Amino acid sequence: MKGKMIGEGTRPLICTPLVGKTKDIILLELVTVLEKEPDIIEWRVDFFTQIADTAAVIEVAKAIRNAAGSIPIIFTIRSIREGGQPISLSDREAIELNAAICKHTDVEYVDCELSNEPENIKYLREVARQNNTKIIASFHNFDYTPGKDILLQKFVDAQEYGLDVGKVAVMPKALDDVLTLLSVTLEARRKVKIPLISMSMGGYGAVTRMIGGVFGSSLTFAVGQNASAPGQVPIDDLRTVLHIVEKSMGR
Numbered sequence: 001m002k003g004k005m006i007g008e009g010t011r012p013l014i015c016t017p018l019v020g021k022t023k024d025i026i027l028l029e030l031v032t033v034l035e036k037e038p039d040i041i042e043w044r045v046d047f048f049t050q051i052a053d054t055a056a057v058i059e060v061a062k063a064i065r066n067a068a069g070s071i072p073i074i075f076t077i078r079s080i081r082e083g084g085q086p087i088s089l090s091d092r093e094a095i096e097l098n099a100a101i102c103k104h105t106d107v108e109y110v111d112c113e114l115s116n117e118p119e120n121i122k123y124l125r126e127v128a129r130q131n132n133t134k135i136i137a138s139f140h141n142f143d144y145t146p147g148k149d150i151l152l153q154k155f156v157d158a159q160e161y162g163l164d165v166g167k168v169a170v171m172p173k174a175l176d177d178v179l180t181l182l183s184v185t186l187e188a189r190r191k192v193k194i195p196l197i198s199m200s201m202g203g204y205g206a207v208t209r210m211i212g213g214v215f216g217s218s219l220t221f222a223v224g225q226n227a228s229a230p231g232q233v234p235i236d237d238l239r240t241v242l243h244i245v246e247k248s249m250g251r
């Protein structure tokens with residue numbers, strides 16, 4: 001049976017990232033991660049040392065696909081300006097790599113940062129549509145939490161571009177910022193039709209990874225073997241909390 005896609009079901013899906021640098025390490029990491037039964041797997045391609053070799057990237061994506069079976073996969077190249085690893089690709093080259101993945105693999109999702117040039121976003125949207133791949137439109141700020149209007153607009157932009165999922169990940173400096181993120185998520189949930197993902201990062205923000213679903217976030221990132229961002233909780237702990245929250249709320 002095919003795994004759940006983002007926005008399906010009543011509880012948030014759990015996604016675990018793969019951050020290995022080489023094919024062998026990534027595939028070993030995947031074995032550990034699969035034992036923990038995540039709903040979705042994210043391959044963080046900015047960690048992969050051969051990112052500039054499109055054929056090598058496609059080969060690893062296909063190997064992940066084979067090993068992961070029916071579990072949906074997110075292909076993510078996080079740029080350095082949004083908290084990713086330094087890579088040798090330009091923004092346009094990264095978009096072309098995403099397009100190649102849409103064309104040559106059956107990965108379900110590619111991540112596209114909203115900070116890309118609009119024409120690059122629209123180009124990738126067309127390639128993705130032709131190949132039945134979904135796009136997660138993302139926004140990250142690893143330094144602070146921008147104001148409510150700015151964050152809400154990111155979700156609106158994702159929808160207006162005609163993309164499939166909107167995602168916002170921001171760093172809180174105080175607990176007030178955590179409330180801002182949750183409140184924006186709830187407001188966006190009421191305003192925007194596409195599925196949403198949100199999280200506040202770091203120690204203060206960790207609580208949003210556990211209760212974000214209550215406010216409208218459809219997916220939460222958890223540690224299978226290695227974290228890909230600060231504040232991620234081990235998958236087994238997260239699953240326990242999600243279960244308790246669900247049960248307590250009578251869902």
Ligand SMILES: O=C1C[C@@](O)(C(=O)O)C[C@@H](O)[C@@H]1O
Pocket residue numbers: 017042044076078111138140167169199201221228229230232
């Ligand atoms: O966008 C996100 C969210 C994230 O930054 C987090 O905070 O869990 C982790 C990233 O791997 C992912 O691409």
